[in-house]
Amino acid sequence: MKINSIKEYTIPQFSKQTSKTQNKQNSNLKKAAPIIASATAITGGIIAIGIIKKAPKKPINIDIDFKNSILKSLEKEGIKCKTEDLNSIVGPEEFSTLINKFKPENFNISKQAQSLDKFKNEGEFINYLKDANNLKDYYSNFVDGTFRVSLHSHSNFSDGRASVSEFLENATKYADLIASKNCDKSIPPFTIALTDHDNVDGCKEAIKIIAQNPEKYKNLKFVAGTEMSVNSNILEPLRNHFDVTALAINPFDNDFCKLLNDLKDKRTNTIQKLIDKSNLRRGTNYTINDLIDWQLKNSKGKQDIKTMAGVSGVRHAIDALMNISSETIKKSHYDHCDSLDIETVINAIHKAGGKASLTHPLKSFYAPIPEDKLIKLKELGIDGFEANHQYAPNKFYKLMENNNCFNPDDSVTKRADIIYNNLSNFAKKNSLFLSGGTDSHNHHPFIYHPNTDFVAEFVENVLNGKIK
Numbered sequence: 001m002k003i004n005s006i007k008e009y010t011i012p013q014f015s016k017q018t019s020k021t022q023n024k025q026n027s028n029l030k031k032a033a034p035i036i037a038s039a040t041a042i043t044g045g046i047i048a049i050g051i052i053k054k055a056p057k058k059p060i061n062i063d064i065d066f067k068n069s070i071l072k073s074l075e076k077e078g079i080k081c082k083t084e085d086l087n088s089i090v091g092p093e094e095f096s097t098l099i100n101k102f103k104p105e106n107f108n109i110s111k112q113a114q115s116l117d118k119f120k121n122e123g124e125f126i127n128y129l130k131d132a133n134n135l136k137d138y139y140s141n142f143v144d145g146t147f148r149v150s151l152h153s154h155s156n157f158s159d160g161r162a163s164v165s166e167f168l169e170n171a172t173k174y175a176d177l178i179a180s181k182n183c184d185k186s187i188p189p190f191t192i193a194l195t196d197h198d199n200v201d202g203c204k205e206a207i208k209i210i211a212q213n214p215e216k217y218k219n220l221k222f223v224a225g226t227e228m229s230v231n232s233n234i235l236e237p238l239r240n241h242f243d244v245t246a247l248a249i250n251p252f253d254n255d256f257c258k259l260l261n262d263l264k265d266k267r268t269n270t271i272q273k274l275i276d277k278s279n280l281r282r283g284t285n286y287t288i289n290d291l292i293d294w295q296l297k298n299s300k301g302k303q304d305i306k307t308m309a310g311v312s313g314v315r316h317a318i319d320a321l322m323n324i325s326s327e328t329i330k331k332s333h334y335d336h337c338d339s340l341d342i343e344t345v346i347n348a349i350h351k352a353g354g355k356a357s358l359t360h361p362l363k364s365f366y367a368p369i370p371e372d373k374l375i376k377l378k379e380l381g382i383d384g385f386e387a388n389h390q391y392a393p394n395k396f397y398k399l400m401e402n403n404n405c406f407n408p409d410d411s412v413t414k415r416a417d418i419i420y421n422n423l424s425n426f427a428k429k430n431s432l433f434l435s436g437g438t439d440s441h442n443h444h445p446f447i448y449h450p451n452t453d454f455v456a457e458f459v460e461n462v463l464n465g466k467i468k
Contacts, residue, residue, distance in 0.1 A: 388436025
């Protein structure tokens with residue numbers, strides 16, 4: 001047998017043998033052992049007779065163009081690495097394969113909706129979790145390793161608390177923990193996306209960190225993304241301002257970055273006009289930096305106005321600092337400067353190599369989406385729905401306020417299931433994917449709500465192996 005290279009060499013697959021034949025083959029193997037050992041020493045571990053196979057390296061022949069493009073961007077910033085150093089970075093081809101392997105329970109850190117049926121409100125639910133056994137049962141998917149993927153989370157590059165390095169450190173700690181367990185090996189130990197609002201700077205930083213220390217992140221799969229604000233009448237009367245999440249994009253893509261930077265500039269200009277009007281009326285001298293300082297002291301993330309998450313945070317800061325009502329801000333057409341039309345967003349995502357997912361539809365609409373509107377979304381190029389989103393309890397309870405789309409006697413779980421099945425059935429019929437995630441804005445990418453010290457301590461104990 002001629003072997004041109006290690007990569008070209010594959011071991012022949014043997015068919016099932018009778019026990020007599022197998023015994024004879026085992027005997028021959030024992031006789032051949034000294035020869036095999038010599039061959040191994042000479043060839044550095046390559047066995048040339050097809051009996052023993054050396055474990056192959058992780059494949060690097062997927063998303064080659066995607067990763068080569070990232071390599072060029074990294075090189076411009078003085079970071080030199082190889083394609084295999086980006087094995088942890090998920091490109092669009094790998095994403096398309098992985099997303100169909102994940103099961104609904106892989107997205108869910110807890111048995112959330114099922115638990116909520118027991119309680120009248122969020123306060124009762126949180127008191128229930130204060131019991132250590134209840135907390136462990138609630139977060140059982142996280143404890144036993146069923147939870148394996150989160151494709152929605154934030155850093156302090158938008159409205160999250162965690163730095164990118166902290167985000168990666170905690171995600172990697174969990175990935176390593178899962179890798180050490182006897183869990184499903186058909187999917188990576190842990191896959192996580194960073195999806196800051198209208199911003200990919202955090203994704204760039206994450207890729208730089210991973211590329212310079214690939215061995216540390218070998219058990220983690222990182223998906224670069226962003227949660228993009230859009231406006232469209234396509235889903236009226238449900239809502240005309242909502243979000244589309246970009247997944248598996250190249251965050252260094254020049255056109256995509258320009259689109260986001262132009263949006264930031266529009267926001268900054270509009271905010272500056274509001275400040276100027278307020279200063280003129282009140283005789284004050286506030287600046288954008290005053291707003292940013294206020295945000296840093298009173299809100300969650302960096303909150304640089306240019307990387308603000310949506311319209312509500314800016315309204316809140318302006319209202320609190322300068323006593324300008326939200327109604328006045330609305331009349332300034334800030335809403336329209338805050339978001340892009342849905343066609344522009346989806347086309348930009350696809351051009352950057354990514355996939356477009358409708359963001360947390362339960363939280364955005366609190367109702368099933370009519371099929372004719374889902375068809376329109378598909379025609380515009382939507383690739384999937386974030387149907388497995390890990391909602392805060394108060395979001396689930398808000399379903400109980402909407403009796404127009406449900407039977408009055410339907411429970412929280414029943415209503416959530418109706419919305420999930422609405423999206424799931426359409427996705428299956430139209431070859432769209434179902435995404436999901438914690439939507440964490442906390443130091444740990446596993447916590448969305450309840451954001452309490454005892455939950456954070458519990459998560460830390462799981463990561464450190466103190467709770468199993």
